[in-house]
Each structure stands twice: as structure tokens, then as C-alpha cells.
Amino acid sequence: MIIETNTPQETFCVGKKIGENARPGQIYTLTGDLGVGKTVFTQGVAAGLGITEPISSPTFTIIQEYETGRLPLYHFDVYRIGDIEEMEEIGYDDYFFGQGICLIEWANLIEEILPENLIQITIEKDLEKGFDYRRITVTGNEVNSK
Ligand code: ADP
Ligand code: MG
Numbered sequence: 001m002i003i004e005t006n007t008p009q010e011t012f013c014v015g016k017k018i019g020e021n022a023r024p025g026q027i028y029t030l031t032g033d034l035g036v037g038k039t040v041f042t043q044g045v046a047a048g049l050g051i052t053e054p055i056s057s058p059t060f061t062i063i064q065e066y067e068t069g070r071l072p073l074y075h076f077d078v079y080r081i082g083d084i085e086e087m088e089e090i091g092y093d094d095y096f097f098g099q100g101i102c103l104i105e106w107a108n109l110i111e112e113i114l115p116e117n118l119i120q121i122t123i124e125k126d127l128e129k130g131f132d133y134r135r136i137t138v139t140g141n142e143v144n145s146k
Pocket of ligand 1: 005006007008009010011012032033034035036037038039040041057131132133134
């Protein structure tokens with residue numbers, strides 16, 4: 001599925017729809033360059049789950065947990081991870097195989113521990129289509145089997 005947006009608000013709304021429809025245990029990976037809109041998208045997902053706290057990038061913590069919505073949201077940003085053991089130290093499998101929603105920025109850095117059932121979200125710019133244009137591609141086993 002490909003969705004095109006032209007404003008941050010539209011990207012937020014795409015995330016919000018996904019948050020509204022998210023089911024327990026789903027894992028979403030979020031790929032795209034710095035400044036492409038991964039955090040904007042995540043803020044939408046959080047809103048769709050009914051989370052009212054502010055969402056920021058968990059750049060210094062690997063994971064940020066939000067428990068006030070319809071389902072728990074586990075927002076990972078593994079950009080600064082040094083080695084996979086850091087994921088083991090935080091007990092990642094409790095999150096990956098729990099009842100909340102995992103949203104993982106820079107998931108390619110932890111490929112070896114990712115489960116097979118993922119929903120992959122890729123956000124890309126295309127400057128020929130405008131500075132604020134974004135193409136959001138959603139793929140994955142779960143999406144295809146619906
Ligand atoms: P990332 O988390 O991927 O590094 P952010 O979400 O923090 O990126 O920032 C994205 C920036 O791009 C914001 O300043 C946002 O206002 C801007 N922006 C412009 N157009 C869009 C769009 N269509 N979708 C999302 N963000 C957009
Ligand atoms: Mg970010």
C-alpha cells in the first residue's frame with residue numbers, strides 16, 4: 001500500500017489511522033532518512049491509540065513506553081545502538097512478544113532479532129514533487145494477509 005502526503009498533518013493522520021486499527025502484539029518498523037517524518041508519523045499512531053502525552057524521539061533511551069492509550073505503545077529508536085546485547089539488556093522480547101504495539105525506528109540495525117511478522121513502513125521524500133511531499137509505503141505479512 002502506498003500513501004502520498006503533502007503536509008505533516010497528513011502524515012500524522014496516516015499514522016493515526018494505523019493507531020486506531022492497531023492490534024495487540026503488532027510490530028511496525030519505520031524506515032527513512034533523518035527529518036523525513038518518522039516522529040510525526042509516530043505521534044499520529046500514538047494519537048490513534050488515544051495517548052495524550054507528548055511523543056518525542058527516544059534517541060537517548062532506545063525505548064520509550066506509553067501506557068495511557070487503548071494499548072501500550074513501545075517506541076524504539078535504535079539509531080545509537082552499539083550492539084545487539086543492549087537490546088537483550090532492556091529485555092526486548094517482553095516488548096516484541098507482548099500485548100502492546102512496537103514501533104521501531106532504524107529497525108534495520110537490529111535485523112537479526114526482528115520477528116518475521118512485521119509491518120514495514122517506509123517514508124521517502126521526492127523533491128521533484130515538492131519539499132513537503134512524502135511517499136509512505138506500508139508492506140508486510142500481516143498487511144498482505146488481510
Ligand atoms: P524523523 O523522525 O524522520 O527524523 P521528524 O518527524 O522529526 O523526522 O521531522 C519531519 C519534519 O518534516 C518535520 O519538521 C515536519 O514538519 C516536516 N514535514 C514536512 N512535510 C512533511 C510531511 N508530508 N510529512 C511529515 N513531515 C513533514
Ligand atoms: Mg525521529
